[in-house]
Amino acid sequence: MNIVENIRLAFSSLFANKMRAILTMLGIIIGIGSVIGIMTMGNSLSGYMSSSMQDLGTNNVTVYLQEKSEEEERAGDAYDQMRSFESAEAEVAQTDISEKDLISDEMLDIVRSEFKDIVEYISVTDTVGSGSVSDGDKYANLSLLGVSADYAKASSLEMKSGRFLSEKDASGNKKVAVVSEKLTEKMFGSDDPLGKQIFIDTDVHSGVYTIVGVYWYKEDMMNVGAQSSEKNLSTNVFIPLSIANMITGNSGSQSVTIVTKAGSDSIAFASDVKNYFNEVFYSKNQDYQITALSMEDMMQTMMDMMATMEIAIAAIAAISLLVGGIGVMNIMLVSITERTREIGTRKALGATNGEIRVQFIIEAVIICLVGGLIGIGVGVLIGAVGASLLNFPAVPSLFAILLATGFSTFIGLFFGYYPANKAAKMDPIDALRYE
Amino acid sequence: MKKIIDLRNITKKYFIGHANEFSALNGISITINEGEFVSVIGESGSGKSTLMNIIGALDRPTEGHYYLDGLNIGDEKDHELSGVRNRKIGFVFQTFNLIPRMNALRNVELPMAYARLPRHERTRRAKELLELVGMDDRLSHRPNELSGGQKQRVAIARAMANDPAIILADEPTGALDSVTGHLVMDIFHKLHKEDGKTIVLITHSPELAAETERIITLRDGVVIDEAAGYGNRRPAS
Numbered sequence: 001m002n003i004v005e006n007i008r009l010a011f012s013s014l015f016a017n018k019m020r021a022i023l024t025m026l027g028i029i030i031g032i033g034s035v036i037g038i039m040t041m042g043n044s045l046s047g048y049m050s051s052s053m054q055d056l057g058t059n060n061v062t063v064y065l066q067e068k069s070e071e072e073e074r075a076g077d078a079y080d081q082m083r084s085f086e087s088a089e090a091e092v093a094q095t096d097i098s099e100k101d102l103i104s105d106e107m108l109d110i111v112r113s114e115f116k117d118i119v120e121y122i123s124v125t126d127t128v129g130s131g132s133v134s135d136g137d138k139y140a141n142l143s144l145l146g147v148s149a150d151y152a153k154a155s156s157l158e159m160k161s162g163r164f165l166s167e168k169d170a171s172g173n174k175k176v177a178v179v180s181e182k183l184t185e186k187m188f189g190s191d192d193p194l195g196k197q198i199f200i201d202t203d204v205h206s207g208v209y210t211i212v213g214v215y216w217y218k219e220d221m222m223n224v225g226a227q228s229s230e231k232n233l234s235t236n237v238f239i240p241l242s243i244a245n246m247i248t249g250n251s252g253s254q255s256v257t258i259v260t261k262a263g264s265d266s267i268a269f270a271s272d273v274k275n276y277f278n279e280v281f282y283s284k285n286q287d288y289q290i291t292a293l294s295m296e297d298m299m300q301t302m303m304d305m306m307a308t309m310e311i312a313i314a315a316i317a318a319i320s321l322l323v324g325g326i327g328v329m330n331i332m333l334v335s336i337t338e339r340t341r342e343i344g345t346r347k348a349l350g351a352t353n354g355e356i357r358v359q360f361i362i363e364a365v366i367i368c369l370v371g372g373l374i375g376i377g378v379g380v381l382i383g384a385v386g387a388s389l390l391n392f393p394a395v396p397s398l399f400a401i402l403l404a405t406g407f408s409t410f411i412g413l414f415f416g417y418y419p420a421n422k423a424a425k426m427d428p429i430d431a432l433r434y435e
Numbered sequence: 436m437k438k439i440i441d442l443r444n445i446t447k448k449y450f451i452g453h454a455n456e457f458s459a460l461n462g463i464s465i466t467i468n469e470g471e472f473v474s475v476i477g478e479s480g481s482g483k484s485t486l487m488n489i490i491g492a493l494d495r496p497t498e499g500h501y502y503l504d505g506l507n508i509g510d511e512k513d514h515e516l517s518g519v520r521n522r523k524i525g526f527v528f529q530t531f532n533l534i535p536r537m538n539a540l541r542n543v544e545l546p547m548a549y550a551r552l553p554r555h556e557r558t559r560r561a562k563e564l565l566e567l568v569g570m571d572d573r574l575s576h577r578p579n580e581l582s583g584g585q586k587q588r589v590a591i592a593r594a595m596a597n598d599p600a601i602i603l604a605d606e607p608t609g610a611l612d613s614v615t616g617h618l619v620m621d622i623f624h625k626l627h628k629e630d631g632k633t634i635v636l637i638t639h640s641p642e643l644a645a646e647t648e649r650i651i652t653l654r655d656g657v658v659i660d661e662a663a664g665y666g667n668r669r670p671a672s
Binding site: 349 | 488491493494513514517518520521522526528530532533534535536537545546548549550551593597
């Protein structure tokens, strides 16, 4: 009896009891399937997050105003950080912010010279509001943002055509705009949008702007899944900061992004710059203080969170596989009892105890392995469906698949050994007489 | 003449040291020569099943020596006994004991698989043997697709697989009607006469025993009688 014949034998006994085999495998299928499914989704999610974080720039440190309140005490966890980060970029009209509270250009100049070894550039954003451009029945939703010339580098914007805003645009108060390729597609189709004029209409401001550049729109982690449809997609339109400041009346910003030089420690810098701001500029401010957050820190936090989650899932999966394994053991015990006479006959015909043991262990391994492979298929499917529902690209985890295959073999060996050994040790005389 | 089976003063005790200790065999000595067709007869409880287990190397005697084809069975280890059963003994059971999930051909191949014969060799020989018992048209039938007599013929082919020193048949016609039983006995006669096989037939039926060359009668674990039989199919009376 070689291994190939034993495998053939195992399959023939599985086919002899199809329903039982499937029910036995179910535990393994569910266990392996859920692990693979969740790991595929987790893999997709973390791959997506880290790539979009990379897009946002790992060297970025976001410095923003925060109201002095009890909230600051629990600003530690990643979800809060995400929330406050989001609001820092998007928040439009926080009430009661007076000019003295905002981060001014003077402050930034001082910070720039104070930390000149670390600061690469500082990107300032002034959010005007959301609105749309329209022309006949064509329209596109947008968010209007005034940004400094460094914004493109800080946010890793890639230009499709034209140029980004320059210092000259700002100093000359030129009414120029950089728009997304999504917007130009909707408004101009395949026509060259450069130099075209668009009428931007927002709740606080309307005006005609000349398009000087088109950038590639990228879904990032802040808006992924949130967009209701392609038709209503809202993209950013960038205009010079000086113009935005005139519209909003702000002479400072609620948030700025500081890009640190490559190789510098952005996590340490975030805490240094925060302390610097609070000591030098905000120590007397009753209502507001400065918080700084480095992307690297945030990414680290998120990755840690994902890792913890995966460990928790692995633990749950281990329990379900344990239950599945016990099911396999149970059915193997039933099976050898039913086949006692067969075992006796095989022994009479010259099978050694070892050969009987190997036969039943292989049978248990085949049950688990087939269950595991079906589980992998189910899991990849679940993962793909889940990832597509969440709008992430599905990335099946090869490691998880290999691990699952190995683990189901191990379960078969582990839970198959005891019944197989019991079969091997049967007395041939008793086994032959068994009714 | 060569002794194939040499039982010397065999005793088999059960529950040794317990209150219910009893002896199934009490000092039995039997020799069977190569090419003999011998029957062991006795009522239930006479010890014939125990004797069959010992002759078949399924069990070891408590006392005494058993030489099978020159091999001292009492000295063999468990895995060595497996090898002895595989190569020296061909079992034929009352209840056929074919493996239900395997077809006739695979059932006959099974002892050769345990003997690690190459696959094509096994298949070739299994087909030959099934032809010998007249079952070559049922190669791919499973046991549940065969009649009792057909099953027993497949079982006899299987017993012959590794060309054993003896064929040990335990009530081979016990589960068959008399006509089919005679057909099965005819096969044993054929194997005995044409192939010179040594056959030990264990039965409780005196008529069946009368067809063999020598009849050994057991009672209460001892041999009470040895007589010559017809050595052939008894003419219909």
